[in-house]
Amino acid sequence: MDISICWLRRDLRLTDHAALYHALKAGRPVLLLFIFDQNILSKLDNKKDARLTFIHQTLKRLRAELQEQGSSLLVKFGSPEEVWPEILKEYKVKAVYANHDYEPYATKRDDGLAEYLRSEEIPFFTYKDQVIFEKAEVIKADGKPYTVFTPYYKQWLQKLNTFYAKPYPTERYFKNLFQTPHLPFPSLSDLGFEATDHQFPSPDFESKLHHYHADRDYPAKDATTHLGLHLRFGTISIRAAVRAAQEQQASKWLSELAWREFYMMILWHFPHITDRAFKPAYDNIEWRNNETEFAAWCEGKTGYPLVDAGMRQLNETGFMHNRVRMVVASFLCKHLLIDWRWGETYFAEKLLDYELASNVGGWQWACGSGNDAAPYFRVFNPELQLQKFDPKREYVYRWAPAYRLAIAPIPIVEHTFARDRVLKAFKKALT
Known part of the structure; x- marks a missing residue:
């Protein structure tokens, strides 16, 4: 049977879904596909990465919803360039639908797929979603x-x-889902990962x-x-x-x-911002990049309560409050004079909600090197931020209880000294 494929990537739902709507409305039976991308997974060192558990749980729910419609979810594991030829051997694919993805790897991947499908005379339709x-x-x-x-x-x-x-009214066209019995569904161990017992936030945000x-x-x-x-x-x-x-x-x-x-x-x-400063002069900064101090920051052992609480919340939950993200990022770049890219990479490993554009943008904002960034001479005072936004230390005591017991680490750098040091370093780089 001739079918269309809707390739899910960053759009793991059946409702209000641009590519799925257009695929279903075209009238040909639509099979939904998800690929656990080997190119991405091979770079994840943590085999208990909670994001994999979240994706896996979500795909299970999607498969159950599709089974209620007499359909199923095609799940593959491998690099897309290897998986797609296999799919074309298994199914008579007449069109492929997907939503746009804007990150550098994704655009390169999709350009490659478009070229391959063109060689097979299969149209590749993509949409904003x-x-x-x-x-x-x-x-x-x-x-x-x-x-x-x-x-x-x-x-x-x-x-x-x-x-x-x-919204895109996909439900109107569910009758056009490809009717198929249950398709194989890999376990996380099949992918080389382990499930976690992480509690993920509810999508119910309106309250x-x-x-x-x-x-x-x-x-x-x-x-x-x-x-x-x-x-x-x-x-x-x-x-x-x-x-x-x-x-x-x-x-x-x-x-x-x-x-x-x-x-x-x-x-x-401006795709260069992933590894270079938006403002080129900031690439001239002489970073100290002290690995011992970076480890203290990662572990929440800087001696600054708000910084330490934020890092411990991140390490334990994969989430950090937005105000605290600004404070810890500023502290790394300006108090410790450690390259913003070190912090961006650490956040990429830990944040459940990691998005390349927002993370790079936020880090460059905190550093001063980004577009519309805080000026370089603005240096957050972590103690003042604590007094203003956590005056009773409720957040600090929740995530860094040592501060309640007065056995907290000694500050690894003094604020006034750090501020003077970073202003000199930045001024030298920018003149």
Whole structure:
């Protein structure tokens, strides 16, 4: 039987799904595919990476939903360039559908697939799905990309209307799902990984929007939505998130969704930012890169309560409160004069909600090397941040209880000394 394939990547859901909607609506039976990409998994040293457990659990749920429709989920393990020829031998594939992915590896992968499918005379249709606006959809009047958030966001808001946030009604066309009995489903051990007992955040975020603006900066209140993981893997649609923000008039949270798209747009236009400074002069900084001090930062043993609590929360849960992320990132780059790329790499290993664009953007912002970044002479004082945002030390005592017992580590660097040192180092690099 002639079929179409809808390739799931960062869009692990059946509802409000652009590529799946277009595939189903075309009328040919649609088989859903997920590939555990060997090119990506081979770089994961932690064989208990909780993100793999999350993906695996999500795919199991998707398979169950598809089985209720008489269909199933095709799951493969290997590099896409090896898997696709196998699929074309197994099935009479007449079209392939997928949603856009904007990270450098993904664009190279998809370009390669498009070329291969073209050689097999199979069309490859791709769609915008994980953002409201992509690539060059929000640009300046002269056709150049914005590099400052505020004017970008003004135009983003002007373009935003109910049309852009409307859901794709995939359910109307579920009758066009390829009817097939259960397909093989690999275990995590088949992939070389182990399951974790991690408790993942609920995708039910709407109850937190009402208090988000007032409470979001106070880590002990846990007032943020924890939706990053679900946006990262597409278990919830960005359009659903935007509609909820509009309905509840949660303007501050809506702006955070726009920041995510801003950084994706920046990565698209300036792909060098993954390993070089957006502002080239910052590549001249003479980093100290002291490995002992970096280890202390990673382990939450810097002697600064808010920094240590944040790092321990990250290490234990795969999550860190956003305000604290700014403090720990600034501390690494400016107090310790350690290259922002070291911190970005560590976050990439640990964060459940890791997204390349947002992580690189956030780290370069904290360092001062990014677009629309804090100026280099702005150095967060971790003690003042603690007094302002965790005055009762509830967050600190939760994640770094040694501070309650007065047996905490001695600060590895004194704030005033560190501030003077980094200002001299940055000034030397930038003049």
